Amino acid sequence: xxxxxxxxxxxxxxxxxxxxxxxxVDEDAWRSATAALREGVLSLLGLWGEHDxxxxxxYDTQTxxxxxxxLPCPNGAFPSVALSHPPAIRLxxxxxxxxxxxxxxxxxxxxxxxxxxxxxxxxxxxxxxETTHAPYAFLANEGEAxxxxxxxxxxxxxxxxGHFRFTxxxxxxxxxxxRLGYVHKGIEGLMCGADIARGAKLAGRTSGDSxxxxxxxxxxxxxxxxxxxxxxxxHYLRALMAEIERLANHLGDVGAICNDASFAIMHAHCSVxxxxxxxxxxxxxxxxxxxxxxxxxxxxVDLDATGANAxxxxxxxxxxxxxxxxxxxxxxxxxxxxxxxxxxxxPELARQFGAGGYVGRASGRxxxxxxxxxxxxxxxxxxxxxxxxxxxxxARVWIRIREIEQSLSLIEQILxxxxxxxxxxxxxxxxxxxxxxxxxxRGDVLVWLRLDESGRIARCHLRDxxxxxxxxxxxxxxxxxxxxxxxxxxxxxxxxxxxxx
Amino acid sequence: MRRLILQGLTRKPLxxxxxxxxxxxxxxLSARLDAAAKKRLGRSLxxxxxxxxxxxxxxxxxxxxxxAFYDLERFGLRFVASPRHAxxxxxxxxxxxxxxxxLERTYTATPSPKWVVAVGDCALDGGMFAGSYAVVxxxxxxxxxxxxxxxxxxKPIALLKGLLALMENPIAK
Numbered sequence: 001x002x003x004x005x006x007x008x009x010x011x012x013x014x015x016x017x018x019x020x021x022x023x024x025v026d027e028d029a030w031r032s033a034t035a036a037l038r039e040g041v042l043s044l045l046g047l048w049g050e051h052d053x054x055x056x057x058x059y060d061t062q063t064x065x066x067x068x069x070x071l072p073c074p075n076g077a078f079p080s081v082a083l084s085h086p087p088a089i090r091l092x093x094x095x096x097x098x099x100x101x102x103x104x105x106x107x108x109x110x111x112x113x114x115x116x117x118x119x120x121x122x123x124x125x126x127x128x129x130e131t132t133h134a135p136y137a138f139l140a141n142e143g144e145a146x147x148x149x150x151x152x153x154x155x156x157x158x159x160x161x162g163h164f165r166f167t168x169x170x171x172x173x174x175x176x177x178x179r180l181g182y183v184h185k186g187i188e189g190l191m192c193g194a195d196i197a198r199g200a201k202l203a204g205r206t207s208g209d210s211x212x213x214x215x216x217x218x219x220x221x222x223x224x225x226x227x228x229x230x231x232x233x234x235h236y237l238r239a240l241m242a243e244i245e246r247l248a249n250h251l252g253d254v255g256a257i258c259n260d261a262s263f264a265i266m267h268a269h270c271s272v273x274x275x276x277x278x279x280x281x282x283x284x285x286x287x288x289x290x291x292x293x294x295x296x297x298x299x300x301v302d303l304d305a306t307g308a309n310a311x312x313x314x315x316x317x318x319x320x321x322x323x324x325x326x327x328x329x330x331x332x333x334x335x336x337x338x339x340x341x342x343x344x345x346x347p348e349l350a351r352q353f354g355a356g357g358y359v360g361r362a363s364g365r366x367x368x369x370x371x372x373x374x375x376x377x378x379x380x381x382x383x384x385x386x387x388x389x390x391x392x393x394x395a396r397v398w399i400r401i402r403e404i405e406q407s408l409s410l411i412e413q414i415l416x417x418x419x420x421x422x423x424x425x426x427x428x429x430x431x432x433x434x435x436x437x438x439x440x441x442r443g444d445v446l447v448w449l450r451l452d453e454s455g456r457i458a459r460c461h462l463r464d465x466x467x468x469x470x471x472x473x474x475x476x477x478x479x480x481x482x483x484x485x486x487x488x489x490x491x492x493x494x495x496x497x498x499x500x501x
Numbered sequence: 502m503r504r505l506i507l508q509g510l511t512r513k514p515l516x517x518x519x520x521x522x523x524x525x526x527x528x529x530l531s532a533r534l535d536a537a538a539k540k541r542l543g544r545s546l547x548x549x550x551x552x553x554x555x556x557x558x559x560x561x562x563x564x565x566x567x568x569a570f571y572d573l574e575r576f577g578l579r580f581v582a583s584p585r586h587a588x589x590x591x592x593x594x595x596x597x598x599x600x601x602x603x604l605e606r607t608y609t610a611t612p613s614p615k616w617v618v619a620v621g622d623c624a625l626d627g628g629m630f631a632g633s634y635a636v637v638x639x640x641x642x643x644x645x646x647x648x649x650x651x652x653x654x655x656k657p658i659a660l661l662k663g664l665l666a667l668m669e670n671p672i673a674k
Contacts, residue, residue, distance in 0.1 A: 117598040123634045153603045158550045158560050161600060181601045183554045186635035198629075206631055208558025208654065252564075265505065271568035272515060278565070288656065289558055328502055403654035497556045 004042065004060045007033055008067055017433040018224040020057075022068040026258065027079055032069045033058060036241055037085040043354040044102075044468075045437065046083060046446045047091040048461040049099035051125055054078050055436065055461075057446060059354070064372050068435060068448065073101050079105040087353045087468055098188070099125035110137060111498060113181035125191055128453045139177055141167040146174060149482065153182045163452035164485075171481040176474045184500040185433030191460040196222055196427060199457045200295050203447065206462050207287065210244040212238075213440030214462065214498075215294035216252075219445040220375065222296035223461075225434030225451050226427050232419040234298035235376040240414045241290045241299075242439075243282075243407040247318070248277040249441040250400040250407070253493055257397055258329065261338040262485040269325050273318055283307055293414075298424030299309035308415055315408050326401055335403055339394040343476040343488035346391060356443025358399040363391035369439035381413050396491040429455030442493060464498030515569040519576070520662050545577035546668050547589035549611065553643075554594030554636060558654040559621040565589065566658040578664055584610040589667065592644070595623040595630040596637040608644040616667060619646045620660065622653040644660075652657045 011023025025033075031054060036042040045057035045066060056069045071078050081088040092103040094110035098124035114121070116133030139147070146167050151162035165177040181334035192204065203218035204211045216238050223230060230238075255270025262295060278288040282403055284307035293301050329335065345355070350363035368385040370378040386402035388395040425435045435448045443465025450458045473492050476487055550563055563580075566573040573579070579586050584607045596604060608617070619640040622628040627638030640646050650663040 046526060088540075115599045117601065118600075118634050120634050152608050153600065154551055154584075158563050158580060160552050160555070160560065161603065182598055182603070183552070183631045184599055185554055185592065185595060186633035187630075189635070190630065190633050201629055205556045205558070205653075208556040208561060211558065212557075252561075256666075265502065268569060270504065271565075273568070275568050282656075286651050289561065289654070290652065293556070325607055326504060328505065332502070386595050493669055495557065497554075 003041070004036075004058075004063065004065060004067065007036070007069065009140050010057065011069065014070070014433065016225075016431065017068065017435070018227065020066045020068060020435055022055075022070060022247065022433065024053075024070045024072065027071065030056075030069065031067055031079055033448075034079070034084055036082045039055065040351065042353065044081075044087055045354070046442075046448065046461065046463040047088050047095070048448070048463070049095040049101055050459050054101060056081065056138070059372075060444075061367075065371075066437070069177050070235065076100060077102040077104050079104050080500070082106050082108070082447070085470065086457070091467065098123060103483075105474065107474040110442055113184045115181055115373050115384070123186065124192070136179060138165050139322075140268060141175055145169050146382055148303060149152060151469070166482060166485070168482055171483070172478055173477050173482055173485070177202045178200065178259075178474060178479045180470065180496060181192065181500050183497045185497075187317070187501045188459075188461060191457050194457050196296050196451075196455060196457070199449075199460060201292060203460075203462060204291055204294075205407065205461040207440075207464060207495040208246065208291075209249055210440040210442065210445065210464075210495070210498065211289050211291045212294060213438050213445050214447075215292070216242060217420075217436045217438035217462075218446045218460075219294055219296040220436035221449050222427060222451070223434065224436060225432035225449060226430055226455075227432065228427055231422045231425055232376070233302075233421045234423045234425075235292075235421060236418050237299045237301075237303060238294050239377050239381070240303070240311075240411060240418075241293060243414070244277060244281050244284075244409045245290065246441040247404060247407045247411070250275050250280070250404045251277060251318075251322075253395060253490065254325075254329075254400055254404075257339070257487060257490045258335060263332065263333055263335045265327060266325060269321070273321060274422065276314060276317060280307075280310045285312050287334040293425070299424070299428045300424070303418070303421050304496075308418075311411060311415060315411060318404075318408060322404065327402075329397070336394065338484070338487060339391060339397060339491075342393045342484050344392045345476045346474055347389060349472055349475055350391065353468045355468050355472055357439075357441070357469070359465075359469045359472065360397050360445065361385065361387050362395035362399045364389045367444075368435045369444040371375065373437055375438070377414070380417075383410055383412055393487050395424075424426045442466065442471065442495065445498075462498075462501065464495050464500040466494035466496075469494045470499060515661070516572045517570055518651055519665065520658050525667060527601045544668070545579075545652075546664070547579055547581045547586050548589045548591050548664075549581055549584045549607070550591045550593070551584075551604055551607050552593050552599045553624075553640065554597035554630075555623065556594075556623065559593035559624075562654045562657050563593075563620070566660055571657050571661055573661070573664075576665060576668065578668065584608075585612065587611050587655075589615045589664075590615065590644070591620055592617060592640045593620045593624055595627040595633075596640055596643050597636060601637055601643055606645050609645060616647045617644055618663060618667065619649045621655060622651060625649050625651070628653070
């Protein structure tokens with residue numbers, strides 16, 4: 001019996017939770033789980049609150065099993081996970097902001113998403129009127145030659161808002177501290193009491209660039225909770241949309257990374273390819289970003305012969321154009337000078353934080369939710385998960401290049417083996433709990449939810465891959481020059497909205 | 502690189518013809534033509550984009566305006582890095598309470614005459630996020646709005662039509 005089984009065996013199993021086991025545990029078991037996270041036996045998938053408890057989702061890298069542990073919080077406090085496992089710091093600060101639970105002995109007790117402007121404290125827990133907050137205390141930096149550069153929340157480009165506080169010694173960044181939460185919309189608050197259809201729309205508006213991945217994760221969690229199954233054709237169409245989304249984002253970002261090194265020709269050509277992908281998506285599914293196309297029970301749009309042909313043409317076009325751009329990237333020394341050995345993420349940090357997506361895979365973390373959980377149709381499709389060890393901007397670009405090739409192959413496989421039949425099934429209105437982990441373009445998205453007897457959402461938690469990537473960005477910029485921050489940042493491309501919720 | 506540049510010289514451009522305004526809202530905007538404002542701006546508008554809580558969907562489509570198909574800059578329209586250089590604010594999102602002050606300060610930093618375009622369904626009234634403890638609910642609740650472009654997110658072509666209407670027929674200020 002391994003550590004994972006012991007944790008579950010000592011807890012009270014919750015029968016209505018699917019597909020992973022969930023157990024209500026005591027403080028001792030919670031502490032052993034925290035120790036297992038620290039030792040790297042388990043990796044953290046999520047940590048979130050509810051009105052009377054905190055939940056922790058963990059993944060066992062050896063057995064590829066996952067589980068949810070629940071610790072009741074009758075006294076409004078719980079033993080801090082972050083105390084021995086730093087990746088949990090911001091998650092715990094968020095639990096404190098939204099629910100008012102105190103993580104005991106936590107290393108950082110500053111608010112995170114709550115900027116003191118909501119008119120209400122602990123909006124998802126025992127609420128009280130907002131009292132004036134003290135100004136946010138950034139971490140202290142001491143040294144004679146140091147200076148600070150505050151950036152944001154309104155940035156110079158067309159990007160999402162967030163604040164970056166750089167402390168630099170000349171050109172060298174000594175410390176970057178992020179302050180996020182500016183786009184907190186209260187999505188989890190809006191989820192409470194919503195019906196499934198509204199929940200799916202909200203999930204699809206959590207992070208616009210990953211709308212397909214979020215709606216798939218939400219749909220799979222609802223289907224698990226209600227013990228229903230989408231038709232086979234719907235699974236294939238979902239995967240088709242997910243790969244189109246991945247393709248569009250990777251193509252756009254490869255160009256945008258090069259643009260941050262002022263290499264505009266890559267950006268121009270990659271933008272054209274991205275636009276072609278979005279136009280094909282619009283033709284096939286009626287929306288360029290494929291928003292609201294995936295719903296619990298299946299998909300709302302079917303693919304016709306015209307759409308399938310457009311996708312085949314698209315693949316031909318990308319296969320013809322993209323390799324020329326890859327060789328341009330690879331053979332331009334001045335560009336390589338900016339990306340190679342810039343913003344290096346050490347494999348040890350990637351492992352500790354459970355960094356998903358290309359951020360983790362460029363630093364040796366061999367994890368992809370499509371393979372680890374093999375949700376349909378990825379259980380029968382053939383694909384490689386590219387992994388590199390270097391961990392620099394260049395490695396993250398190469399992971400994306402390889403993933404573009406894999407997505408093209410996956411789209412071809414899906415078109416060739418698309419089953420016939422219906423695309424949607426009815427979801428019964430019933431109580432239940434479900435969880436799903438889905439691979440979005442930037443990493444794994446976790447959705448956990450509980451439905452009440454009327455089939456409405458009692459609680460829904462959405463965790464973007466960015467939660468475990470943003471803190472690492474602070475780490476990789478250290479020792480780099482200020483001018484390389486845009487490159488590092490774009491090579492991560494973390495979501496603000498997906499993180500701020 | 503040489504090959505790519507040569508291909509660019511010999512191929513037909515990807516850029517598409519300018520769209521015609523067919524939206525009643527945009528046509529109404531034309532009716533409010535003010536020659537003085539038009540003269541003052543010449544044939545160019547500088548735009549500062551402000552994300553006030555969007556899901557990032559609108560930003561993706563605003564980005565697309567700069568690709569070769571839409572080529573925004575051929576119309577004299579360009580995105581600038583500071584509100585102090587801008588004539589137009591392009592505001593997306595339901596305006597979160599955490600972004601309210603930043604939006605107000607961006608508006609104040611923009612020199613007059615200035616126009617505000619609210620982009621996307623949530624910028625109108627908060628959209629799906631209306632009623633949340635964390636959102637104000639619509640751009641017009643914080644700064645005066647001159648034009649609203651619908652969509653979730655609006656397609657680049659819809660954004661372009663709105664901007665062209667504003668550039669050619671700016672509301673008197």
